[in-house]
Amino acid sequence: MNEIVPLVEMTGISIEFPGVKALDGVGFRLFPGEVHALMGENGAGKSTLIKALTGVYPVDSGTITVAGTERNFGSPAEAQAAGISTVYQEVNLCPNLSVEENILLGREPRRHGRIDWKAVRRSARRVLGDLQLDHLDPGSVLSTHSLAIQQLVAIARSVQIEAKVLILDEPTSSLDAEEVQQLFTVVRSLRTQGVGIVFVSHFLEQVYEISDRMTVLRNGKLVGEYLTGELPRMGLIQKMIGRDVEVLAELDRSETAVSRAETAPGTALLQTKNLGRKGSVGNISISVAPGQILGLAGLLGSGRTETARLLFGADHADQGELRISGTSRNLRSPRAAINAGIGFSSENRKEEGLIGDLSVKDNLVLAMQASKGWLRRIPGRQQDQLSQKFIETLDIRPANKDALIRNLSGGNQQKVLLARWLIMNPQLLILDEPTRGIDIGAKTQIQLLISNLAAEGMAMIFISSELEEVLRLSDSIAVLKDREMVANLPNNGVTMDDVMAIIAGSNA
Known part of the structure; x- marks a missing residue:
């Protein structure tokens, strides 16, 4: 040839x-x-x-x-x-x-x-x-x-x-x-x-x-x-x-989900009962405690993203109940959710997450600036320190806080989006498709970061189209079908076949 x-x-x-x-x-x-x-x-x-x-x-x-x-x-x-x-x-x-x-x-x-x-x-x-x-x-x-x-x-x-x-x-x-x-x-x-x-x-x-x-x-x-x-x-x-490909085996060796599952869960940080929105999603009854990862599994269009938007106040629930640390809450806006200690990384990072014409630094501090109000500007020195810290922590490439975000790869853009919420130190972080469309190296880094954050006590809700990824990271799994939650499983030996059987309805 x-x-x-x-x-x-x-x-x-x-x-x-x-x-x-x-x-x-x-x-x-x-x-x-x-x-x-x-x-x-x-x-x-x-x-x-x-x-x-x-x-x-x-x-x-x-x-x-x-x-x-x-x-x-x-x-x-x-x-x-x-x-x-x-x-x-x-x-x-x-x-x-x-x-x-x-x-x-x-x-x-x-x-x-x-x-x-x-x-x-x-x-x-x-x-x-x-x-x-x-x-x-x-x-x-x-x-x-x-x-x-x-x-x-x-x-x-x-x-x-x-x-x-x-x-x-x-x-x-x-x-x-x-x-x-x-x-x-x-x-x-x-x-x-x-x-x-x-x-x-x-x-x-x-x-x-x-x-x-x-x-x-x-x-x-x-x-x-x-x-x-x-x-x-x-x-x-x-x-x-x-x-070395040892980094790829590190996540499997840690098996953090299994080790966390063996510890007694504390009081639920977030709990919902029959939460829903007419015409969007319904029957969401979930619970996630500090240090736990709840995975949302289901086919495309099953209601995973709609659930995440309800929990973050981007859409307003019109049925059911949501409690944070035991207190009933009505989250009518993302700002209310942020004030309650909830962060949300959207699946649509280009349209709902990042501003392409701004720098890495500007995108990193966006949520913090919004929470303070636009009249109370974050000092430039503090912005530089935060940017440098999280660029190093998440291995964002290139390591240039002034680079335009649109010139970064998808995986590095995703890291910037994660860093934005880590700056806020949320009690609960909702991640919607954080590894979609990125390479295996960046994917492994993000998966390890998710496991480490949970090990440090952060509650997390994890959404991915890759069922194997959900099973690997999650302590428990909520299964959605046709925009309703149909099962909630502790992740103790659950297999892909088990979840797919529920989605297919063969367990009925």
Whole structure:
């Protein structure tokens, strides 16, 4: 394969942002008819490398060659015209338009100056057929389909423009197992047609299932290029995180959830009885004591986030009771919850958590400043001290309090969000998907932090789509289904099968 001219060859690519060396002399090759996984921790430079290739970011130094010709794309449109197309985790299509309209949007065949809708339909059917999506009605509205189908439509659009290079950036993060296999069927079909596919994912099993080759980045530098079949999983993880994989076993060795479960629980810090909100979620009866972690388990849409919002006062409960340290409370706002000693890290860190145009320091002290009131400014020296302390404690990279938060990786942004609430020293911390979309190194660091905080006496409510993660960290597990709580289990030998049986209703 090395004798074949690469579809893409990037050599010595360097990009620097204010306070951040995002890429430092990185190289990357993609050959026709291969799936090439781009691997690394959050902050390793994967997204920056993709954006350099697709014309989003100009490169400070280095060369980009496409099909043997040196190119310097000034925009994603130029890259797309050269046959490079990207499908992102958040599908960038028009949900109010039909499948066929999305596939040919901006390139509709015309006749006598008007769109030829029959030709649009024929072209869409042909592309869908090539991708084994004949069952999909081209005239159906895109929003009526699952996220998986919408991503396949985005791929169909790329195929229709005859993309030679297809970049899939976290395409499976919100898909179930069946939808992942449907996507992989399409990917394999494109591979046989000679399309080069860049695959970015944090799911190692999927990477090893679908990729032929992988390139590993770490801290903006190239670690190496490897054939997937020749690099064991533990070897990959070690190359990604740059340290012994013993850190990955540390969480399993500690088994803090088990040791905490053996101690007698104290008085419940937070307790609810039949708490709910009409049209949102109901029948929430939970209890969590200082030093305990309560996990919320359930499928997407089961009511986990809705429960968290009720407990934090972001939504107002209209039924049931909530008690804090034995006293009945009515939390009508997040400020009331903060004043009661509750912190909440939202699953939607970009829209509900962080302000991208502010610095790391500004984001870190945001909750503290809000609690004091905007007229009582936190002294600059105190802001600097707090920032430095938590940047070191949580290993936030880069260790620059003045860096813009939007220039940090997802994992480091998540650490900043956690640090914001740790500054407040809450009695109860609610974490909604704190490890979603981040690499295994950052995920392990955050999991260890959660366990250590509980060991130090903080009460925690932990939400994750990864059931294994919930089981690993939690002392007890509240199971939600169809926006109601259906079970509350002490975590003493509970298995994934046990929880899935409850969700499926087979225990009834």
